[in-house]
Amino acid sequence: MDLELLLFYKNPLFHTILSLILAFTLSFFNLPLFFLYALQTYIHPDSQPQSNATRAAIRRPSSTATDGPEIKRRNTKSKDKASDFDENNAQIFRLRLDQSHLRSRLYIDHYCVAFTVSFVTLCSLLLHKYLDSGKNRGFLESGVFVPILLSSLSLYMWVMLFVRVTFERSASRRSEKQFSAVFGVLGFLFGLLVLVPDLLVFLDFDFVPVDGFWRFFVASLIGCFSGFMFIPAGRGARSFWLGTDQIRCNLSMITCGWFTRLILYANQILVIFVALLWIKPLAEIFVNTNNHRSSKGASVINSGLGNGNADKLVGNMGLLPSEFSNFRQWCLLGSSLLQILALRPNLQMYLNEALLSWYQRLHASKVPDLDYSRAKMFLHNHFLCLVVLQFLGPPMLVLLFLGLSQIDGPSFGNFPLSNLLPSFAFINQVALFLAWWVCFLWALFSSVILTLHRHCILYVS
Template identity: 50%
Template sequence: MPSSTSLIFSTSNLIFHTAFAVSLTLIFSFLKIPALFLHGLHTYIHPDDVNPNSNSSSSGIRAAIRRPSAIDSEQPKPRKKSKEKFEFDESKAQIFRLKLNEGHIQSRIYFKEFYSAFNFSLIALFSLLLHRFLRVDKDAGVVKNGTIIPLLIGFVGFCRLLFLIVRVGFETSASKRLEKQLSFVFGVLGFVLGLIVIFEVVPKWVLDFEFRSLDGLGKFVLAVFMGCIVGYLYIPALRNSRAFWLGTDQIRCNLSIISCGWFSRMLLVASYIMGIFTSLLWISPFAELLVNKNIDCRNESKMVCKNGDVMELAGSIGMPRSDFDNIRRWCLLITGFLQLLTVRPNVQMFLNEAVLCWYQRLHASKVPDMDYSRAKVFLHNHYLCLVVVQFFFPATTVLLLLGLSQFDDNFLKGISLVSNSLLYSALVKELALFTAWWIIFVWAVLNSAILALYRHGTLYVS
């Protein structure tokens, strides 16, 4: 029978978790962190959208690119007409830069959905982080020791992000029809690959995951879920690759307004490299290079193997399995955090993509047709928060799933519906960790393949 001290301590955890979540909800409702997260980004508009009678400098709007002869003037002067008279009016060719504030961001589509998902995800992450550092009575049960609060908040936060990315994926005019068709094709391929992996058609030594506790229906549902992740991550990965291509100035356009600064460029490169490295840590042939399976424990200059033999440490390579598992979780955490930091640079590159389209159309012919670039600038402004959701989803879901995988080995103890709490606790942790890795793996593979097509010249930004 548990002592009165442990019972009071467990109940205080539950009260503390509840008060902490409610306090964060109230604080975030006043701080408006999602709007601050996007504050200061630069979007672009055509002069047709600006009132010609208003002062552009006082409203925060200024020309992003002007002719050299018009630097000192308030309004750009039209080019002198040559002998051949064209109908194109160059005064309509200027593009203006607008610094986004809270009022502009709130008018974008899907802002409310992004606002609520952002705040709820932050609350879930902080709640999971708090549970990680609190002392938990494992024998008290999932309700009494307070584990139920971060568990529910983290799971609901993951489901909300999942439903939001599905809703965004069904937006008809936000992407091309070909992109949606390819997204469906990749989803089917991901489902087939999921069946191959889950039902162990490939050798067991390929992936460092086991799903022995799942029955046939559970494995089929997991394979469907894997295919859905691939399908809904294709379009965000395509936009992320374009942002990386522009942000690192791979097209060598020599336009400073399109490329990003050195710090943002460093974040883009670090996030891409870290994603590839982390995805390889669960590939068994690569993991075997870093793990010494003969090690059971280590004592200074000697180690004891499982068969009891003593071997000299000199000349052996690798690390203990427990240390390697900790490194893999840390790499998942770093990768998710880096992807979260690159959301702003990626969104800025998405907006700068419209500038590149305008610049290409402007110099395509002597009488450029600006209707396409004008429509592209409008759509990039209109779907700003939709794209933010697509960039925000992979990083946040990885962090949430990683937090859900860090509970105790028997955290489901005390739930009457769970017959074998130890078995199902291990299964839930394994599924959460596998889903986090699968998102990183799919994200790294899709980005690498798309960047390879850009490098080969098959795809190009326009």
């Protein structure tokens, strides 16, 4: 009897055991901190800790250190009076982050919890996809309540974290917070319109009509993500601009190598490509709307080619609608994984922004004022884990929403609160839309900011 009961509830047991094992493993071995291990940060001599692991990254040419590029000695032999500038205090030291350094950063506990809960949730969603959750199983027997509960917890946690980090004092400029609030309001208004099927003429989503509380709730989520994505996308754009050496500084300590540049380029291109896959004019190019490929259809294509009428090719070539739907979801998954892979290079470029600021102000005048770069280095070190959350949050949100969209209707079984929820088709489409929406916002904001950098309207300094 006990064995039959155990086999009957094997799915929720598998989910529970896997979640507990993963949570314990990640916490015990400090894997979230290991993900940030050995990032290089920079400090001034007056902030140098008492450790032998710290070494000067940039020194005089007479120094024996070979860690970084050399700085020419200033020419003090001039008609003017010799300046009181002290080059020793202008040195900068490179520091490799380890667990002891990371533990002192702000938001480190929030990052560890968010990393652990999100990873456990994604593994639970993946396990549910490959478990046997038949149509005749109930809500508890199928075990679907475990990934749904974990997903709800993860999404709530990320929304609350984005609220805190977006409006954190001194973590970003006041203008950036104001832009985030404006984009949040515009996103909310757009969300109220996008849920109306008659107005959804340029997006390839099939929303079931819904009104009242759920329409307001989904519109609020769309507006929140519109505001939250602006600052992270702006930082991502600056990291791309600096890492790919668009400013042509030719400093190996500030920019990254060819392989990392390839990752940054591929990440930016793939995010833009995925964002366009749900726009109807582009989506129609990839879809074959014919139900079957007959010889008659082939003759139509050949006649269109012969007469030079390219319009006849639209709808007759490409993937089937079901294949194209799977292709878009795989591209969405790939873009999120690639964005997580580009997390460390983006963080390193974020830390190198302070190094660039120090280098620019060191050579800006004969007696440079390094107070700004000193404060910038402190803030970049202090808010490192806050920026980690801003870089890690968008791809995690995409993966969570994409995983929720893959849960089929029969898996819910006899859900006790099904009468209080909208139809499952609506939930499925909303989850997929929100996954695309986060990706679209990142592509939109980062592309606009990169364009402003290209036209010298914005600067990295």
